[in-house]
Amino acid sequence: MNNAGSPLIAGIISQTNLVQAESELGGVIHSRLLLCPVLEIRYDLFQNVKDWPLLAGRVRALHPTAKIIGTIRLKRDGGALEDSIVKERLWLWESILSADVVPLWIDLELFALGPE
Numbered sequence: 001m002n003n004a005g006s007p008l009i010a011g012i013i014s015q016t017n018l019v020q021a022e023s024e025l026g027g028v029i030h031s032r033l034l035l036c037p038v039l040e041i042r043y044d045l046f047q048n049v050k051d052w053p054l055l056a057g058r059v060r061a062l063h064p065t066a067k068i069i070g071t072i073r074l075k076r077d078g079g080a081l082e083d084s085i086v087k088e089r090l091w092l093w094e095s096i097l098s099a100d101v102v103p104l105w106i107d108l109e110l111f112a113l114g115p116e
Contacts, residue, residue: 010069011036013059014045021062033063040069041103043096044079052092057101070096070103077109 011033021030033039041055056068072089073079096102 008038008067009036010038010040013039013041013055015047016045018055018058018062022058025062030062033066036063037066038069039063039066040071040107042079043070043072043092044074044081049092049095053095053099056096056099056103060101067105068103069105069107071107 013033017029017033021027021033024030039059041059043052043055046052046055056070059066059068070093071079072081072092074081074083074086076083093106097106
């Protein structure tokens, strides 16, 4: 059990490890994800934007008790998406947050909260 103030290990969810964990339940990747009380979905590491709203549900199915963080990173922040998509991220978040299962937290850079 985690006491207040204790660090939590966050596992990163990419397209590759999500597909592998789903295809090998109880396998190495799935078992390692189960060790993490927090899972961060790196939406920018998934190619098909249309699938993004379903990702939190897929992660929840793999690890029902995990706290889920959602992140969309631009290249300038170490992510995979082109920086030019910055204005589209609001629409992407609206799509993600309209799903039945959504991240508990979202990770935003300061500039995402208003004009640069």
